Amino acid sequence: MAEPTIAVLDVDGTLVDTNYQHALAWYRALRSCGETFPIWRIHRLIGMGGDQLVGALGGDDVEARIGDRARDRWVEEFDLMLPEIVPLPGARDLLLAVKERGHRLVLASSGKPKHVDAFIDLLDVRDLADAVTSSEDVEASKPAPDLLGVALEKLGVSADSAAVLVGDSVWDVEAAKNAGMPAIVVRSGGFGDDELQDAGAVGIYDTPGDLAAALDDTPLA
Incomplete structure (x- = not known):
């Protein structure tokens, strides 16, 4: 793009x-x-x-x-x-790589706001995000597309703006499909590659760090 x-x-x-x-x-x-x-x-x-x-x-x-x-x-x-919660390998590197390419970054979660805040602090990425979502922003969570629509609204852009989701589950991929977005996934959700591909994932990587290293081969190049 x-x-x-x-x-x-x-x-x-x-x-x-x-x-x-x-x-x-x-x-x-x-x-x-x-x-x-x-x-x-x-x-x-x-x-x-x-x-x-x-x-x-x-x-x-x-x-x-x-x-x-x-x-x-x-x-x-x-x-x-x-x-017990720790970042997945290369998580912050992925966010830095996305920002270095000039993309706008939304950290989207259907989790509780206090959990999302704790994870953002754990990752030390509060200064990197252009917007953050949580469960309090939507009435219906994934696989409904509501959360992704809110992510775009928070940036003040239209629903048909060029956007890519990075997730870890078939529910993420289905939500992206329902929102008209391509989805890239990491394997930490524990789903099989065949399940993720059948759901519509356009790329599958072991860790966020692996995705960061291969970002130029994705829609986030």
Whole structure:
């Protein structure tokens, strides 16, 4: 792309290593509410927003009975694991590489604002972001495209502006597709390459650092 592009980077699971902590926090939260699900099933839904995860996992009845209580418990359980969270390899290098190419950068997350703030501080990238989103900005989270639309709105640009999403899950790719954006993914979400490709990912990399090293071969060149 000849003109500067908007890079929308997922934070949770893409830049910081949180996916398995989220799965365990949801397991503990749901079990405390009387519902026990295999952790592998929960993991398959990480990256989907919490407003949709309980129903996707247990159905409308479970969502109606314990959805809000489970989400509150999930926050409590995940808070306990915050000291364990570390950046993924090359995460800050990727953001620097994006900015060095003149692109505008949005750090987009459907996580809780306090978690997003903690991760931005952990990455030491507050001065690099042109905008930041969190769950409080949207009514429906991924795979709905709302979060990506808000990311563009925060920059004051139209929905058809040249933008690229970097994420780690099939839910990120589906949200990007629903928003009309290409999606590049890193493997930290734990999904298979075939799943990510079938969802529509235009590039797959092991780590943010690997993507940074290959950025010139992507739509963010």
